[in-house]
Amino acid sequence: MIKDTVTEDLLLRKPTFIAFLFATVLVCFLIFDPSQSLIGHLLEPALGDPDTSGLYGRFVTSFMLAVLMVLNLLAISLIPNFRLQVICVWIELLILFLSFFYSFDLSFEFIRSKIWFMVTQGIFTTLYVSAISIVIASFIAIIGAVAKMSSNGFAYAIASFYTSFFRGLPLLMQVYLIYLGFPQIGYVIDAVPAGIIALSLCYGAYMTEIFRAGIMSIDAGQWEGSRALGFKFSLIMRKIILPQSIPLIIPPTGNQFIAMLKDSSLVSVIGVWELMFLARTLGNKTFNHMEMLITAAMLYWMMTMVLELIQSRIERKYQKRQSR
Amino acid sequence: MSKTNQKVKEPIISIKEMNKYYGDFHALTNIDLEVNIGERIVICGPSGSGKSTLIRCLNRLEAHQSGSVIVNGVELHQHMKDIDKVRSEVGMVFQHFNLFPHMTVLENCTAGPMWVNKVPPVEAHEIAMKYLERVNIPEQADKYPAQLSGGQQQRVAIARSLCMNPKVMLFDEPTSALDPEMVAEVLDTMTDLAQSGMTMIVVTHEMGFAKQVADRVIFMDEGKIIEANEPIAFFENPQSERTKKFLSQVLVH
Numbered sequence: 086m087i088k089d090t091v092t093e094d095l096l097l098r099k100p101t102f103i104a105f106l107f108a109t110v111l112v113c114f115l116i117f118d119p120s121q122s123l124i125g126h127l128l129e130p131a132l133g134d135p136d137t138s139g140l141y142g143r144f145v146t147s148f149m150l151a152v153l154m155v156l157n158l159l160a161i162s163l164i165p166n167f168r169l170q171v172i173c174v175w176i177e178l179l180i181l182f183l184s185f186f187y188s189f190d191l192s193f194e195f196i197r198s199k200i201w202f203m204v205t206q207g208i209f210t211t212l213y214v215s216a217i218s219i220v221i222a223s224f225i226a227i228i229g230a231v232a233k234m235s236s237n238g239f240a241y242a243i244a245s246f247y248t249s250f251f252r253g254l255p256l257l258m259q260v261y262l263i264y265l266g267f268p269q270i271g272y273v274i275d276a277v278p279a280g281i282i283a284l285s286l287c288y289g290a291y292m293t294e295i296f297r298a299g300i301m302s303i304d305a306g307q308w309e310g311s312r313a314l315g316f317k318f319s320l321i322m323r324k325i326i327l328p329q330s331i332p333l334i335i336p337p338t339g340n341q342f343i344a345m346l347k348d349s350s351l352v353s354v355i356g357v358w359e360l361m362f363l364a365r366t367l368g369n370k371t372f373n374h375m376e377m378l379i380t381a382a383m384l385y386w387m388m389t390m391v392l393e394l395i396q397s398r399i400e401r402k403y404q405k406r407q408s409r
Numbered sequence: 410m411s412k413t414n415q416k417v418k419e420p421i422i423s424i425k426e427m428n429k430y431y432g433d434f435h436a437l438t439n440i441d442l443e444v445n446i447g448e449r450i451v452i453c454g455p456s457g458s459g460k461s462t463l464i465r466c467l468n469r470l471e472a473h474q475s476g477s478v479i480v481n482g483v484e485l486h487q488h489m490k491d492i493d494k495v496r497s498e499v500g501m502v503f504q505h506f507n508l509f510p511h512m513t514v515l516e517n518c519t520a521g522p523m524w525v526n527k528v529p530p531v532e533a534h535e536i537a538m539k540y541l542e543r544v545n546i547p548e549q550a551d552k553y554p555a556q557l558s559g560g561q562q563q564r565v566a567i568a569r570s571l572c573m574n575p576k577v578m579l580f581d582e583p584t585s586a587l588d589p590e591m592v593a594e595v596l597d598t599m600t601d602l603a604q605s606g607m608t609m610i611v612v613t614h615e616m617g618f619a620k621q622v623a624d625r626v627i628f629m630d631e632g633k634i635i636e637a638n639e640p641i642a643f644f645e646n647p648q649s650e651r652t653k654k655f656l657s658q659v660l661v662h
């Protein structure tokens with residue numbers, strides 16, 4: 086997207102908008118009665134016990150909250166630096182979220198006692214299962230994409246059957262089919278390889294389409310230019326077409342990797358000790374389900390953020406190369 | 410301008426009774442053409458007359474359906490094994506350059522020699538610099554195609570083809586995508602090349618270039634070769650009505 090050089094006035098500089106915003110926030114707070122909240126308790130000296138302060142207490146707390154919120158927005162809008170602004174909003178949203186979790190009255194003692202194991206065992210397994218799977222899936226995708234564009238009937242038929250089948254079945258079913266199906270034909274397979282095979286095949290099917298689209302988006306002139314020099318097909322693919330499609334393939338592939346990171350929780354059903362499996366089993370004994378689930382959720386999120394960061398790095402590297 | 414020096418009468422390209430269809434559409438009809446070593450041929454004709462199709466059949470970027478196309482002694486057909494070898498000996502310059510945007514100018518030029526002819530990197534580098542100097546842009550070697558002007562890009566494309574040491578050079582409207590002020594620099598490069606004795610087949614509407622450089626001018630219309638003659642005769646005494654009409658149109662502006 087290309088930004089216009091002329092920008093419109095900030096909405097937060099218009100008094101009517103601020104008034105409208107304030108009114109909306111106030112009404113929302115009035116409906117969701119905040120007098121029992123942290124702010125309500127802070128105002129206790131002035132309003133008396135929130136349980137008894139009634140409609141008046143409800144209105145005053147709502148009013149205070151609305152003022153705070155609008156002031157906060159105005160303050161953030163005054164930050165001149167884009168990055169700083171983004172960071173501030175992120176931190177505030179994060180605090181809101183965490184306080185939401187905090188209100189569950191979790192046993193942090195329990196989390197602390199388990200988190201190390203979740204990281205070393207759970208995250209480790211989740212990461213290596215996903216990483217191996219995405220690499221295999223990428224290989225499948227290149228072959229699948231080439232086969233799907235080929236004029237060879239066999240190649241096309243096999244590739245289209247493959248993508249249709251593995252995109253058509255729920256991943257959970259594929260995991261079961263591979264884990265329980267292989268022993269039927271006399272081939273017992275461990276849980277981890279079964280999980281990796283299922284993830285690779287399923288994501289390979291999706292990524293076949295991503296790679297195909299990436300390859301097709303390269304101008305026909307690149308093929309003609311290379312053929313005219315006497316390049317063979319595999320050389321054209323490796324040196325001319327794929328390097329040019331990579332910048333187009335990376336964003337959707339990053340997306341797939343993030344999705345896979347979380348879909349790998351499905352292989353917990355066959356007993357792979359990845360993050361989700363640990364979250365469920367560790368909490369079971371002492372009924373600390375919520376603690377473990379939220380911890381796992383936070384860990385998934387953190388892994389995703391790291392991946393997003395890596396992805397944006399790679400994208401920037403390729404953008405630089407293209408726009409020189 | 411000497412273009413009459415003794416040519417060896419030896420066809421490097423020989424087309425006989427060639428027909429080409431796009432589905433039901435008869436794009437080329439009974440084409441007969443021999444091109445001798447060292448000969449410079451200019452092909453002109455109205456849009457859609459099959460000029461591009463004809464020269465793309467010469468390195469089999471397009472397939473013909475009947476007749477024969479023999480390039481450098483090798484007949485082109487669907488099941489041939491050594492098409493890459495033929496193509497590596499036939500240089501082609503396109504209207505839209507078709508440079509590789511992810512590679513520098515130098516890499517564009519060394520790719521062919523290194524990957525196809527297995528020339529060692531150092532030597533490939535020397536070859537590339539030699540031809541980049543020949544087209545007058547050695548100083549752009551480390552830039553990417555997108556950083557160059559259209560005329561410069563087209564000259565890189567010419568250098569890239571020359572690096573393969575081709576026996577024939579095919580040009581498909583090499584100046585049509587260029588701004589007027591860049592046309593001259595590309596035509597100069599091509600004139601230079603012609604003077605060095607390169608066999609060239611050029612599709613172009615630049616009639617000045619045709620008059621100056623061509624040994625033979627070929628006029629095509631509706632997929633047929635209507636007329637072929639030496640430039641002086643072609644321009645001053647065209648035989649067919651269609652040629653006359655076409656010339657009156659292109660020579661006006």
Ligand SMILES: Nc1ncnc2c1ncn2[C@@H]1O[C@H](COP(=O)(O)OP(=O)(O)OP(=O)(O)O)[C@@H](O)[C@H]1O
Nearest residue numbers: 431434436454455456457458459460461462463582
């Ligand atoms: N891939 C294709 N499929 C179907 N028809 C085609 C294809 N390529 C070219 N044609 C048709 O073949 C005819 C000749 O095309 P060609 O590109 O060779 O013309 P040209 O003489 O090079 O014209 P121009 O001066 O516009 O480049 C045209 O009528 C065109 O529509």
Ligand SMILES: [Mg+2]
Nearest residue numbers: 460461462582
């Ligand atoms: Mg054309």
